[in-house]
Amino acid sequence: MILRNIFLICSAFMIGVAWYLGANIRFEEQWVLYEALRTTASIIFAVVGVWLAIVYPERLKSPFSQTFSSPVYRRGFKQLFSPVISSIFILSIVLLVGLLAPLLKHIEAIIQYIPLCRKISFSLLASLTMWQIYTVLSVLGRVPNLNKPKRALF
Numbered sequence: 269m270i271l272r273n274i275f276l277i278c279s280a281f282m283i284g285v286a287w288y289l290g291a292n293i294r295f296e297e298q299w300v301l302y303e304a305l306r307t308t309a310s311i312i313f314a315v316v317g318v319w320l321a322i323v324y325p326e327r328l329k330s331p332f333s334q335t336f337s338s339p340v341y342r343r344g345f346k347q348l349f350s351p352v353i354s355s356i357f358i359l360s361i362v363l364l365v366g367l368l369a370p371l372l373k374h375i376e377a378i379i380q381y382i383p384l385c386r387k388i389s390f391s392l393l394a395s396l397t398m399w400q401i402y403t404v405l406s407v408l409g410r411v412p413n414l415n416k417p418k419r420a421l422f
Contacts, residue, residue: 290390291383
């Protein structure tokens with residue numbers, strides 16, 4: 269719990285700094301970081317997906333079946349599946365930013381708000397990056413303890 273609170277404080281600080289300094293960071297510079305985040309989220313999505321297929325093959329074969337499994341089995345599956353969901357959302361947002369940013373640059377009404385758009389973009393990037401870091405750390409904290417009572421690192 270203490271580590272989680274420290275992480276939340278660090279995240280809030282990073283997002284605040286990103287907002288404060290973001291107006292001076294051109295989108296072209298930010299996009300390199302968005303691409304790195306997209307790559308990281310894709311790798312996590314793929315690795316955890318393969319991991320789930322190996323560890324829980326029966327569960328993946330019949331996601332809508334009415335078969336009941338042990339609570340430990342279900343809890344472990346959910347703990348490993350949450351990074352997949354997080355990565356899907358992060359990837360979707362990054363792809364959406366990649367689509368919208370070039371379009372917004374050509375709208376006359378938005379050009380006067382470029383510094384604000386940069387702040388919003390860089391703050392979003394910081395938020396998504398911290399979310400991805402949290403996802404990675406939470407998986408690392410949970411994996412060794414899947415068969416033990418729930419006590420995650422984060």
